[in-house]
Amino acid sequence: xxxxxALAFFSLIMIxxxxxxxxxxxxxxxxxxxxxxxxxxxxxxxxxxxxxxITSQAPSKGGSFGGSNHFIILxxxxxxxxxxxxxxxxxxxxxxxxxxxxxxxISEEYFNQNDVRKIFDKLGRDPANNLRDIIVLIKGxxxxxxxxxxxxxxxxxxxxxxxxxxxxxxxxxxxxTLIIETLSEGTRSMLPVIQIKPSKKGSNLMSTNTIVSKYxxxxxxxxxxxxxxxVEGAKVGWMSGNETVQGITIPWKDGIGYLxxxxxxxxxxxxxxxxxxxxQIIMSxxxxxxxxxxTTQLNLSEVDxxxxxxxxxxxxxxxxxxxxxxxxxxxxxxxxGIGEYLHRKYPYWWKSKKEDxxxxxxxxxxxxxxxxxxxxxxxxGKL
Numbered sequence: 001x002x003x004x005x006a007l008a009f010f011s012l013i014m015i016x017x018x019x020x021x022x023x024x025x026x027x028x029x030x031x032x033x034x035x036x037x038x039x040x041x042x043x044x045x046x047x048x049x050x051x052x053x054i055t056s057q058a059p060s061k062g063g064s065f066g067g068s069n070h071f072i073i074l075x076x077x078x079x080x081x082x083x084x085x086x087x088x089x090x091x092x093x094x095x096x097x098x099x100x101x102x103x104x105x106i107s108e109e110y111f112n113q114n115d116v117r118k119i120f121d122k123l124g125r126d127p128a129n130n131l132r133d134i135i136v137l138i139k140g141x142x143x144x145x146x147x148x149x150x151x152x153x154x155x156x157x158x159x160x161x162x163x164x165x166x167x168x169x170x171x172x173x174x175x176x177t178l179i180i181e182t183l184s185e186g187t188r189s190m191l192p193v194i195q196i197k198p199s200k201k202g203s204n205l206m207s208t209n210t211i212v213s214k215y216x217x218x219x220x221x222x223x224x225x226x227x228x229x230x231v232e233g234a235k236v237g238w239m240s241g242n243e244t245v246q247g248i249t250i251p252w253k254d255g256i257g258y259l260x261x262x263x264x265x266x267x268x269x270x271x272x273x274x275x276x277x278x279x280q281i282i283m284s285x286x287x288x289x290x291x292x293x294x295t296t297q298l299n300l301s302e303v304d305x306x307x308x309x310x311x312x313x314x315x316x317x318x319x320x321x322x323x324x325x326x327x328x329x330x331x332x333x334x335x336x337g338i339g340e341y342l343h344r345k346y347p348y349w350w351k352s353k354k355e356d357x358x359x360x361x362x363x364x365x366x367x368x369x370x371x372x373x374x375x376x377x378x379x380x381g382k383l
Contacts, residue, residue, distance in 0.1 A: 031094035035158030037143030048084035049075040049144040103158040105143040116222040131176035140196040172242040186339020225331040257296030261289040280365040300377040310374040318370040332358035
């Protein structure tokens with residue numbers, strides 16, 4: 001009996017010893033990276049900057065961040081991301097932790113003069129990257145300057161922009177999505193463009209003054225083919241299957257007054273109506289509309305006026321969205337995923353088109369159909 005108890009005790013000690021975490025890092029041994037900036041450097045190199053939060057400056061319960069020392073920017077130059085990151089690591093006392101990163105900012109200059117596809121080899125290959133971080137293009141300044149900026153409501157600029165995009169339904173722009181689209185033969189990518197406005201004169205603080213004002217349409221090589229504004233970009237997001245539109249305001253046909261609607265339950269569907277060599281694509285979009293403001297002379301308590309407004313709204317949106325499709329189509333960047341639809345629907349036809357899909361996409365006959373159902377006119381008919 002004593003021998004059995006001694007053996008059991010010895011086994012328990014050995015289990016506890018061998019199950020210990022020998023490579024575990026305590027939180028105070030880690031540097032939590034929440035934002036990364038990628039800029040062009042001299043001699044073909046890149047500059048990598050990390051926005052690292054200082055956890056000791058975190059506010060107590062009910063408090064808020066104060067001062068300007070709750071984050072630091074660590075930067076280094078290198079031939080690729082790994083080399084620059086290793087230089088940063090050698091200069092800091094804590095191990096860089098990428099799993100909590102929420103945003104990657106890439107400068108417009110880097111997009112124009114470098115092969116951005118090489119960046120995503122490191123992001124997709126290294127398991128330390130969570131691939132949930134949002135990719136944005138910085139216009140008007142370097143990406144490093146964006147990380148340095150202070151946000152009036154959030155502790156870090158990266159957190160502020162992430163929340164801003166989530167609040168405004170600007171989603172599906174993660175590094176994972178971009179990698180998938182890059183590997184796809186029939187889909188091209190689109191990125192939010194953060195426009196940085198100049199700081200006020202006489203201010204010695206780089207307080208953030210940014211807005212997601214545009215969207216960059218990219219080709220297969222991730223080169224910028226064109227820029228659409230926020231209104232057009234929201235519609236492109238809807239037509240590509242990424243819900244971005246929240247509301248619309250349209251002028252009434254007599255030129256007197258406006259109608260504003262909130263849209264939800266956004267859907268889209270792609271189908272081909274001809275299966276011969278020259279296909280016609282119909283892109284159908286649907287939504288539910290709720291009238292929020294009416295400055296026209298219409299009395300919407302009358303059913304006939306509701307029907308008139310619904311038909312007019314569908315006609316106006318169809319016209320505007322067709323213009324947006326034509327603009328993007330002239331660039332040859334299929335951000336709508338039409339190529340992927342044809343790949344699945346007509347695989348043999350697709351084999352002869354995929355090698356030069358951008359040019360074939362330009363020649364496609366793409367028509368937009370809009371079907372929005374007016375669900376509510378509010379609590380009053382007319383003031």
